[in-house]
Amino acid sequence: MRLALFDLDGTLVDRTAAFADAVADLCRDHGYGPEIERWLLTELADHAERGDFARLRAEFGLRESAAHLWRVYVDRMAAAVTCRPAVLESLARLKDRGWSVGVATNGASDIQRAKVRATGLADLVDGIAASGDIDVRKPDPRLFELAAARCGTQLTAGDWMTGDNPRADIDGGHRAGLRTIWVAGRPWPDGLAVPHHTVTEVTAAVDYLLAHSTA
Ligand SMILES: [Mg+2]
Known part of the structure; x- marks a missing residue:
């Protein structure tokens, strides 16, 4: 074989084409501004994992849990790719x-x-x-x-x-x-x-x- x-x-x-769309969707759905969108586009440019959203949450004092944001990101990426x-x-x-x-x-x-x-x-x-x-x-x-x-x-x-x-x-x-x-x-x-x-x-x-x- x-x-x-x-x-x-x-x-x-x-991945590249899907990534920008997924990040834009996630930010729009949560009312996040351009600063957060830029952070995500930079920090997740090569690859993303759940821990990145814990860092995002800490950095910007977000209400949503890292687990929730990761789940949303996975869904959006899967839909966009x-x-x-x-x-x-x-x-x-x-x-x-x-x-x-x-x-x-x-x-x-x-x-x-x-x-x-x-x-x-x-x-x-x-x-x-x-x-x-x-x-x-x-x-x-x-x-x-x-x-x-x-x-x-x-x-x-x-x-x-x-x-x-x-x-x-x-x-x-x-x-x-x-x-x-x-x-x-x-x-x-x-x-x-x-x-x-x-x-x-x-x-x-x-x-x-x-x-x-x-x-
Ligand atoms: Mg590759």
Whole structure:
């Protein structure tokens, strides 16, 4: 069984576009002004977790509990985030050809799974490992190992990791013994092992996997 692991945010789904909408909705629904909106856009730019809302609450003396705000944020993000139909179709093709499809993502367990469910990815993904599940983040190889285990298998030479983050996804994938495909979009940092293949969108990564699975 061939295994293809994918990053979630910025690879399978567009977090950036959803993020600004989710923050704007949350602020509007609670009557929060531009100062709070700016804080959220800055502090949660890369990733968000429940503790961020405890900090927000303390910073601005908010009435709402951190648990409530986190729940609202998770709901809004899940509603706003999208996975393009072409991406869903390409993953379906990969599965039809006998591949296992897993997700290895840095993020809180509840929000990452909410995104996977809301975008329709849940039907196409065999297993998900979120860093919040075990308090281990990519590039730590243990998160890739967990993703494989959640797919009912283990990492073997010839398995693949596809993602947009050079350090977390590509360097991390190398360290886990995986072959890697980089979804380019940011500068490549010096000193990292180069990816086996580079694409500009994830559907092209799947095309590459399919082409190589017949070789
Ligand atoms: Mg990413």
